[in-house]
Amino acid sequence: MHILLHLITQTILAYIGTLSFGIILNIPRRILNRAGIVGAMAWLTYEVVVSVTQDMLPEIGTLFWGRSLQL
Amino acid sequence: MDMEKIVAVNDLTRKFTAHDISIEIFSDKLGKIDMTIPRFSLKLKVVSAMLIAVTLMVMLTRNTAPITLFLTALTSGIAYAIAFQIRNKFHLRFFGLFIASLCISLIMLVCSKVLSHGFNPDIVIIGAIMPFVPGVALTNAVREIMAGNFISGQGRIIEAFLTAASVGLGIVLLSFFY
Numbered sequence: 750m751h752i753l754l755h756l757i758t759q760t761i762l763a764y765i766g767t768l769s770f771g772i773i774l775n776i777p778r779r780i781l782n783r784a785g786i787v788g789a790m791a792w793l794t795y796e797v798v799v800s801v802t803q804d805m806l807p808e809i810g811t812l813f814w815g816r817s818l819q820l
Numbered sequence: 821m822d823m824e825k826i827v828a829v830n831d832l833t834r835k836f837t838a839h840d841i842s843i844e845i846f847s848d849k850l851g852k853i854d855m856t857i858p859r860f861s862l863k864l865k866v867v868s869a870m871l872i873a874v875t876l877m878v879m880l881t882r883n884t885a886p887i888t889l890f891l892t893a894l895t896s897g898i899a900y901a902i903a904f905q906i907r908n909k910f911h912l913r914f915f916g917l918f919i920a921s922l923c924i925s926l927i928m929l930v931c932s933k934v935l936s937h938g939f940n941p942d943i944v945i946i947g948a949i950m951p952f953v954p955g956v957a958l959t960n961a962v963r964e965i966m967a968g969n970f971i972s973g974q975g976r977i978i979e980a981f982l983t984a985a986s987v988g989l990g991i992v993l994l995s996f997f998y
Contacts, residue, residue: 759879762875762878762879763875766872766879769868769875773868773869773900773951774821774822774823775821775822776824776827777823777824792879
């Protein structure tokens with residue numbers, strides 16, 4: 750539940766951020782919304798991949814190098 | 821960076837190469853392109869710079885203290901307005917970025933001396949320089965080099981590097997006094 754709320758918040762923030770970047774770069778009006786959606790989906794993918802692989806990373810390190818990996 | 825202008829010039833060029841319009845109309849429209857394209861107002865752009873700074877600061881550092889949010893919005897708005905005015909009045913892009921980031925650093929220096937209770941000026945600086953990072957220049961550079969346009973790609977890379985260097989220099993000049 751907590752992670753879901755975190756992901757939703759991050760996606761909304763990414764949408765607002767991408768839209769604002771579109772405004773200061775003066776991109777055409779009709780693609781502002783689409784650009785925001787693409788940015789939000791990209792950031793959601795990044796967050797999901799990070800939250801999935803964060804716990805796996807030490808195990809991958811143990812598998813390949815014989816010691817746990819720290820980021 | 822003005823994406824609307826790039827889109828308009830691309831449209832005109834494609835129409836010309838497809839022989840839809842003659843060269844006289846092409847030249848006439850190309851000369852008037854600065855007046856015909858729509859632009860967002862400065863007020864909206866400053867608000868957008870504030871939104872970028874606050875949202876990216878929350879996304880990257882996960883810090884939602886009200887004092888940090890307020891200072892990030894204030895600092896990035898002032899810095900963006902300064903950079904915009906210098907770029908439009910004197911046509912000095914990199915100097916404008918340098919002065920803007922110097923201003924960010926100065927505001928943070930004053931705030932960290934005046935406000936006694938703890939907030940982290942590094943986090944506010946990370947948020948406030950977000951509207952100036954050369955993301956579009958780097959993306960265009962890589963895309964043009966991949967497409968085989970090496971000369972304009974190199975130009976973009978130098979632009980991105982100079983932007984990053986002027987922002988970094990402005991931030992770092994006052995960081996010795998913290």
